[in-house]
Amino acid sequence: MANEDTHLIETNRSSDSKNGESTAIDHEKAQRGVRLLLEAVGENPDRTELTETWKRRVPDVLETFSEGERLEDKPTMRTFDADSDGLIVKTGVPVYSLCEHHLLPYHGKAHVAYRPEDQVVGLSKLPRYVRWQSRRLTMQEQLTRDIADGLADEIGAEAVLVEITATHMCEAMRGVETATATTTRATVGSPTDTEQRRFRDAIQRAEDST
Numbered sequence: 407m408a409n410e411d412t413h414l415i416e417t418n419r420s421s422d423s424k425n426g427e428s429t430a431i432d433h434e435k436a437q438r439g440v441r442l443l444l445e446a447v448g449e450n451p452d453r454t455e456l457t458e459t460w461k462r463r464v465p466d467v468l469e470t471f472s473e474g475e476r477l478e479d480k481p482t483m484r485t486f487d488a489d490s491d492g493l494i495v496k497t498g499v500p501v502y503s504l505c506e507h508h509l510l511p512y513h514g515k516a517h518v519a520y521r522p523e524d525q526v527v528g529l530s531k532l533p534r535y536v537r538w539q540s541r542r543l544t545m546q547e548q549l550t551r552d553i554a555d556g557l558a559d560e561i562g563a564e565a566v567l568v569e570i571t572a573t574h575m576c577e578a579m580r581g582v583e584t585a586t587a588t589t590t591r592a593t594v595g596s597p598t599d600t601e602q603r604r605f606r607d608a609i610q611r612a613e614d615s616t
C-alpha cells in the first residue's frame with residue numbers, strides 16, 4: 407500500500423453495490439484526492455482542524471453533489487390518472503448545480519411546465535426531479551435539456567417547457583468577476599403560442615412576487 411494510503415479510513419459505503427450498480431462514490435479515492443488538493447495549496451492535511459475535512463466532509467459533499475449520476479437516487483415519478491388537458495406549470499424551483507468547467511456551483515430558479523397526455527405526476531416530484539438532475543457536473547444548457555427530455559419520458563407528457571435562470575460562481579468569484587444571470591430554455595413537443603404565453607406569464611408572476 408502506498409504511504410499516503412495509510413492515512414485513508416475505510417468507509418463501508420465506498421464499495422456498496424446493488425445489482426452490480428454503484429450506489430456511492432469511491433470514498434477512498436475522494437479522500438486521497440482531497441488530501442492532495444490540500445497539499446497542493448500548501449496546507450497540512452493532518453492538521454487537526456482538517457482531518458475530518460478530507461476523511462469525511464468533502465467526500466460526503468461530493469457524494470451528495472453527484473447523486474444525479476446514479477439511477478438509484480432518482481425520485482420515484484409516480485403518476486396518476488387525471489382529466490387535465492391544460493398546461494401544468496411549476497415556477498420558482500430552486501436549482502443548485504456544479505459547472506463542469508471549474509467545479510464551482512451555479513444556482514438559481516427553474517420553471518417547469520407540461521401538457522399531460524393522460525397522466526399527471528405528483529407535484530412534489532417536479533422539484534425532486536429538478537434536484538436529482540442538478541446534482542452532477544454539467545453545463546446549464548445541458549441541465550435544462552436533460553430536465554425537459556427526462557420529464558417528457560417520465561410523465562409521457564405531450565409537451566414540456568423548462569426555463570432556468572442562474573448565476574455562476576465561476577463568473578462571480580473568479581475570472582470575469584461579474585455576477586450576471588443566464589437564462590436557458592428547452593422544449594419538448596410543440597407547445598402552442600397560448601401555452602408559451604401562459605408559461606412566460608407564470609414566470610413573470612413568480613418573479614414579481616419575489
Ligand SMILES: Nc1nc2c(ncn2[C@@H]2O[C@H](COP(=O)(O)OP(=O)(O)OP(=O)(O)O)[C@@H](O)[C@H]2O)c(=O)[nH]1
Binds near residue numbers: 507546576577581582
Ligand atoms: N455555455 C456555458 N458556459 C459555461 C457554463 N458554466 C461555465 N461556463 C463558461 O465556460 C467557459 C470556460 O472558458 P475557458 O476559457 O475554457 O476557461 P477560463 O479560462 O477559466 O475562462 P474564464 O471563466 O473566462 O476565466 C467560461 O466562459 C465560463 O463562463 C455553462 O453552464 N454554460
Ligand SMILES: [Zn+2]
Binds near residue numbers: 505509574
Ligand atoms: Zn464554470
